[in-house]
Amino acid sequence: MVPVEWYLLLAAGLFCIGLFGVLTRRDALYFLMSVELMMNAANVNFVAFALYYGDLTGQVFALFVIALAAAEVAVGIGIILVLYRNFGDIDVTVPAEMRW
Amino acid sequence: MFDVYVPTVVLLPFVSFLVALGAGQYLPKRGALSGIAATGGSLLLSLLIAASVAGGQAYNETLYVWAAGEQFTLTFGALIDPLSALMLVIVSLVALLVHVFSLGYMNDEGEVGLPRYYAGLGLFTASMLGFVVADNLLMAFMFFELVGLCSYLLIGFHFREPGPPSAAKKAFLVTRFGDYFFLVGVVAVFATFGTAAFAGEGSFPALAEAALAGSTTVWTPGDLEVQTWFTVVGLLVLGGVVGKSAQFPLHTWLPDAMEGPTPVSALIHAATMVAAGVYLVARMYGFYALTPTTLAVIAFVGGFTALFAATMGVVKDELKQVLAYSTISQYGYMMLALGAGGYVAAVFHLTTHAFFKALLFLGAGSVIIAMHHNENMWDMGGLRSRLPVTYYTFLAGSLALAGIFPFAGFWSKDEVLYEALVHGLNDPLLLGGYVMGLLAVPVTAFYTFRMVFLTFHGEPRSETARSPESVRWNVKGPLSVLGTLAVVTGFINMVPVQKVLGLEGIDYLHRWLDNEWGGIAGLSSHHYAEVGPYSSAYLVGGEAGTVLVGAAVSLGLALTGLGVAWRLYDVPTPTEHTAALGGIKAVLYNNYYLDELQVWLAYRIEDIAGGADTVDQGIIDGVVNGVSSVSLAGGSRVRRIQTGLVSEYAAMLTLGLLALLVVLGLNGGWFL
Numbered sequence: 130m131v132p133v134e135w136y137l138l139l140a141a142g143l144f145c146i147g148l149f150g151v152l153t154r155r156d157a158l159y160f161l162m163s164v165e166l167m168m169n170a171a172n173v174n175f176v177a178f179a180l181y182y183g184d185l186t187g188q189v190f191a192l193f194v195i196a197l198a199a200a201e202v203a204v205g206i207g208i209i210l211v212l213y214r215n216f217g218d219i220d221v222t223v224p225a226e227m228r229w
Numbered sequence: 230m231f232d233v234y235v236p237t238v239v240l241l242p243f244v245s246f247l248v249a250l251g252a253g254q255y256l257p258k259r260g261a262l263s264g265i266a267a268t269g270g271s272l273l274l275s276l277l278i279a280a281s282v283a284g285g286q287a288y289n290e291t292l293y294v295w296a297a298g299e300q301f302t303l304t305f306g307a308l309i310d311p312l313s314a315l316m317l318v319i320v321s322l323v324a325l326l327v328h329v330f331s332l333g334y335m336n337d338e339g340e341v342g343l344p345r346y347y348a349g350l351g352l353f354t355a356s357m358l359g360f361v362v363a364d365n366l367l368m369a370f371m372f373f374e375l376v377g378l379c380s381y382l383l384i385g386f387h388f389r390e391p392g393p394p395s396a397a398k399k400a401f402l403v404t405r406f407g408d409y410f411f412l413v414g415v416v417a418v419f420a421t422f423g424t425a426a427f428a429g430e431g432s433f434p435a436l437a438e439a440a441l442a443g444s445t446t447v448w449t450p451g452d453l454e455v456q457t458w459f460t461v462v463g464l465l466v467l468g469g470v471v472g473k474s475a476q477f478p479l480h481t482w483l484p485d486a487m488e489g490p491t492p493v494s495a496l497i498h499a500a501t502m503v504a505a506g507v508y509l510v511a512r513m514y515g516f517y518a519l520t521p522t523t524l525a526v527i528a529f530v531g532g533f534t535a536l537f538a539a540t541m542g543v544v545k546d547e548l549k550q551v552l553a554y555s556t557i558s559q560y561g562y563m564m565l566a567l568g569a570g571g572y573v574a575a576v577f578h579l580t581t582h583a584f585f586k587a588l589l590f591l592g593a594g595s596v597i598i599a600m601h602h603n604e605n606m607w608d609m610g611g612l613r614s615r616l617p618v619t620y621y622t623f624l625a626g627s628l629a630l631a632g633i634f635p636f637a638g639f640w641s642k643d644e645v646l647y648e649a650l651v652h653g654l655n656d657p658l659l660l661g662g663y664v665m666g667l668l669a670v671p672v673t674a675f676y677t678f679r680m681v682f683l684t685f686h687g688e689p690r691s692e693t694a695r696s697p698e699s700v701r702w703n704v705k706g707p708l709s710v711l712g713t714l715a716v717v718t719g720f721i722n723m724v725p726v727q728k729v730l731g732l733e734g735i736d737y738l739h740r741w742l743d744n745e746w747g748g749i750a751g752l753s754s755h756h757y758a759e760v761g762p763y764s765s766a767y768l769v770g771g772e773a774g775t776v777l778v779g780a781a782v783s784l785g786l787a788l789t790g791l792g793v794a795w796r797l798y799d800v801p802t803p804t805e806h807t808a809a810l811g812g813i814k815a816v817l818y819n820n821y822y823l824d825e826l827q828v829w830l831a832y833r834i835e836d837i838a839g840g841a842d843t844v845d846q847g848i849i850d851g852v853v854n855g856v857s858s859v860s861l862a863g864g865s866r867v868r869r870i871q872t873g874l875v876s877e878y879a880a881m882l883t884l885g886l887l888a889l890l891v892v893l894g895l896n897g898g899w900f901l
Binding site: 228 | 868869871872873874875876879880883
């Protein structure tokens with residue numbers, strides 16, 4: 130059986146890739162994808178610990194997170210759509226109106 | 230019976246106030262008739278009350294509790310004893326006569342704004358009557374303030390002219406200055422005794438007496454001795470008295486207050502409002518009698534004021550100004566009597582003075598009507614044959630004021646001086662007050678008869694004086710009533726006759742105030758004499774001899790003053806004669822420059838206030854403004870991190886998370 134540390138390393142790697150995407154990309158769609166990656170890192174953790182402790186609660190939570198991610202994508206796509214309508218672009222650095 | 234009568238006495242004039250205010254415009258005499266009806270009703274009820282007191286009844290009840298607390302209960306109540314019954318009669322009688330006189334002085338002269346005038350008179354009478362029946366110090370204070378408000382409204386009645394509003398403000402502010410001390414005194418009384426009732430077992434004079442005897446304890450600030458603290462409280466309350474009764478140095482408002490209509494001067498500045506101060510001291514005399522220092526201060530201030538005001542009356546040109554200074558001077562006598570332990574003498578002088586001074590003011594009002602509102606005595610002369618009723622009543626009042634036997638003022642002033650003398654022989658400060666009071670006697674007689682001779686004798690010195698306007702019954706009526714009273718009031722208390730001839734029982738006022746017919750225990754002149762600090766000493770010939778010598782000296786001095794006035798001014802064409810005074814004339818004419826001094830003091834205080842303002846604006850506000858500008862500047866820097874770029878927010882979230890992790894790690898010791 131694969132030790133739990135490996136799963137955790139995988140999850141940490143996924144999370145860092147997602148974070149890297151969020152911090153460096155300017156395209157809103159990449160943003161959305163990066164956030165998905167970070168959420169799936171969390172899912173991996175849930176499932177890994179569920180296996181480790183022999184408790185199904187973690188897996189149930191993973192299912193919840195998947196549902197939540199679907200909802201989040203729906204909202205996110207909507208936001209991107211509005212972004213495009215208002216600015217003619219989905220570059221997140223263009224709308225900087227909401228500042229001091 | 231008292232339950233109904235006492236509130237009605239106070240409320241009747243108040244109803245007249247409401248009627249005049251609300252419907253005065255539509256009434257035939259603009260509210261005068263309702264005022265006359267109300268004060269007449271008050272007078273009748275007051276007489277009934279006095280009769281019941283003479284029948285052995287007294288009344289001391291709480292009528293309404295308006296704030297009940299853990300430590301204090303604040304109430305309205307009524308206290309009817311011989312003193313307040315007497316005062317009720319005086320106030321309602323003078324108010325009634327003034328209302329009648331106003332028909333002649335205001336209505337017949339075609340003044341406008343009369344509903345306001347009669348409303349003011351009604352409210353004034355109501356508040357003064359409320360003050361008289363007050364059974365505790367706080368209620369007295371409230372009505373005291375109402376009286377002050379009414380004086381403001383009435384003095385400033387002709388508010389379109391420049392003088393009256395300014396005089397009204399001055400009267401209001403100067404008396405208010407004294408009332409600050411009074412208010413602090415009321416609070417001090419509450420803090421010390423937990424009650425402000427005037428009479429009864431748990432009243433504050435009774436508690437004070439018990440505290441001095443050591444049978445009870447009262448609160449004092451710090452470790453202050455009870456006696457010292459009582460003196461302080463007494464002096465604080467005295468502040469209000471000095472303001473209202475126009476004693477030195479707060480007397481400056483009263484001469485200016487002559488700007489008000491003359492009947493108002495008669496009502497407020499001669500017979501009743503100014504009497505409030507003296508009445509207050511008499512009301513709580515059981516407390517004052519316990520503090521010898523306060524009594525000495527009262528006596529000295531009174532004696533000084535008597536002489537001081539009298540000297541200023543000597544040079545005045547206007548009829549009402551002379552009367553104003555004589556009022557201040559006479560109230561000085563009352564204070565002298567109170568300070569000298571002469572409780573009855575003070576009340577006696579208060580009574581006689583109320584009548585003869587109201588008479589003199591109304592007489593002056595009659596002259597002013599006749600002279601078409603010219604008050605300068607140098608334009609008058611020869612009015613004797615043209616205004617006979619006014620002349621003879623005015624003469625009676627003047628003889629009373631000058632203290633000529635057997636007019637009312639002689640008896641009361643003589644008793645004041647007698648009390649000051651017999652108690653003062655053991656007490657130098659009191660003796661000083663007596664000497665000043667005695668010196669004021671010839672001066673009083675002099676200026677009074679200077680006024681009489683200039684106004685009524687000699688040749689007319691102006692066209693108006695040659696053919697003065699005649700006055701009607703509504704002026705002559707009140708004058709006649711008061712003229713009679715000015716002659717006979719003295720006979721209620723002929724102490725000198727009693728002492729010299731050995732007749733017993735003709736000192737009716739003494740017996741009245743000594744609860745001989747009825748009253749409240751602890752509020753008798755006998756009791757006050759027992760707790761008071763004074764003992765009597767006599768000159769040659771024992772009591773009777775001292776009485777005779779004192780009366781002879783004061784009568785002689787009064788006659789001297791009268792004689793000098795007669796020599797100088799009872800000539801066909803009198804001249805000023807004031808040049809002989811040299812530089813003193815200017816000083817007297819300008820009232821010893823006291824007004825200027827007070828204005829100067831006010832400006833110096835304004836300077837201090839300006840300095841305080843600088844400190845406040847510069848330093849205190851500077852600190853507050855500094856703090857706010859630091860936050861403003863800080864805020865405008867810090868908000869720059871709100872760039873609006875979502876990537877940077879994400880970066881900051883990440884940095885925050887990292888920082889949290891580092892902190893948690895350091896705390897949890899992961900890196901060790």
